[in-house]
Amino acid sequence: MAARASLRSWWLTYPVMTAGAVADCVAFAVSRAGAGGAFPLYWAGQIALLAPCIVICLRRVATASSRLWALQLLAALQALIAWAYSPDRFRFPDELQHMRTAHDIALTGHLFVANPALPVSPGYPSLEIVTTAVSRTGGVSLFTAGVLTASVAHVLLVTAVFLWARALDIGPRRAAASALVYGFAPGFPYFDTLFTYTAIAAPFLLLALRAAARTLTRRDSALLVLPPLLLAVVSHHLTGYIACGCVAVLAATLVRTKRRGRGLPLMGVAIAGVGVAAIWTAAFAPYAFDYLLTPTRATLAALVSPHGSSDATVGGIPPPLWQRVVSVLGSVTMAGAAVTGALLLWRSRAPKWLRRFGWTAMVYPAVLVLRAVAADGAEISARLLLYGMVLTCVPAALLLIRIWGNGASRRRVTVSFTVAAVTAAGATLASTPPSWERLPGKFRVASDESGIDSRTAAAAAFAGRTFFAYANSACDHSLCSLLDGDTRATTSVVATRMFYADDILRHALIGRLALDYVLVDDRIARQRPATGIYFPGEGNAHYPRPFPAARLAAFGSDPLYSRVYDNGDVQVYDVTAVWHA
Secondary structure (H helix, E strand, O other), X not given: OHHHHHHHXXXXXXXXHHHHHHHHHHHHHHHHHOOOOHHHHHHHHHHHHHHHHHHHHHOOOOOHHXXXXXXXXXXHXXXXXXXXXXXXXXXXXXXXXXXXXXXXXXXXXXXXXXXXXXXXXXXXXXXXXXXXXXHHHHXXXXXXXXXXXXXXXXXXXXXXXXXXXXXXXXXXXXXXXXXXXXXXXXXXXXXXXXXXXXXXXXXXXHHHHHHHHHHHHOOOOHHHHHHHHHHHHHHOHHHHHHHHHHHHHHHHOOOOOXXXXXXXXXXXXXXXXXXXXXXXXXXXXXXXXXXXXXXXXXXXXXXXXXXXXXXXXXXXXXXXXXXXXXXXXXXXXXXXXXXXXXXXXXXXXXXXXXXXXXXXXXXXXXXXXXHHHOXXXXXXXXXXXXXXXXXXXXXXXXXXXXHHOOOOOHHHHXXXXXXXXXXXXXXXXXXXXXXXXXXXXXXXXXXXXXXXXXXXXXXXHHHHHHOOOOOEEEOOHHHHHHHHHHOOOEXXXXXXXXHHOOXXXXXXXXXXXXXXXXXXXXXXXXXXXXXXXXXXXXXXXXXXXXXXXXXXXXXXXXXXXXXXXXXXXXXXXXXXXXXXX
């Protein structure tokens, strides 16, 4: 019976999911062509992609392998969609910053080369090491190797979640539902498929937790936790520390239980992991301390003196009302599922340590409170929930399974499916790219993906051929992102003030900062920035109208500025004559 159900699942699940991903890829192509119909086609594809996976993970009759294959196919198709969104190059700022580290490794043959775009990146080079190795071994470009590396890591992540849940002895159905719920984290559908060091570190976190769980349920040695834990530590700062914390929490649940003797080795492993993380950070990535402390201080300050959160930068394009409603509804539904699931687990006959561990799901509503009170709560919460869902997914999955039951009641099935669908839709809408950038094709100045077109890419390519290493440059948001990834230049945040200054103050700022190049995109005088800011480091700016064209024209009329490149929209000026004079 299970075999026949698995065969039916294959015919009903995998082709439909694949068709959904193809529909999304076609929607992107239609959007780039400027034709109509891309928006409904995209959402039809999302429904076809997610609905069959929800059914096969929650239904009673299905084999463990068919559930896992559906989850892995979902992750692989999400990676395909992310590639189809930008098939020719990386465009997201985080990806470009990590590509700088990969270029440096490929060019110099050495690790830990300074990266002014993201100083902490060279200290955690696991992603770039794998990428450069794939590039050299396969004879492919770094971009292709990066896409392959991030895509495989995304599939490994959902697999690791499934294995972690199975190690808790909750059965394959509940394990598959846990991995499904983990995919409802806001960053999972898109951000977690990107070329970032979180992508390669997150699977190690889950594998460390799996090994820790097997220490409790299979009597495996606690030393088996160390390899994946240390790999997480050296791959990403935050993931490493959180992995140590999760192992410590798991060990702490054994206090005053019959298995408390197994908790001490686990706690020792967690403490050792924290020690290695601190030593690694101090030796190879000292920037990480300030990098982590800055948002921590800001978050604590927000909790003491809240200012509220916003889903869009001030002056940017807010998402449509229906998307905000669905996003909030999805978050509230998941919070309710986490709390209710933790309560159900506490009242179950599960081992005492597991019932205690279930209450860690309360981290999800805690992150939602942070989102509401912190000034930058939307971005912070989206990134934290990648880790918070590790603790939330099991209790929430138990609730979905309890509601679904054996599938005999259509009402129960409908309720369980609706809860899963609403949380999945909320996750998609709360994730990057934002609503106005979800479909590619339309150019928007000073934006992330949509701010990079053939004109800006050509200017960056010229800079890559012409600029010397660490050339000090000023530019708008999109151009600076490209320079960070495609060249060895240094983009100056402070120098962007020169775009607002008169000739005398501009010359003084160029001389004081020893600025070498200025890149000007004339289109910022024709469009308001979709993100709310034109230049990096501006904070919450507001532009009721496009940038003054006269201020940009001043660069072309000043005799001390030498125009070395012009493609009609983007000009590059050599300004070294100002501070050499």
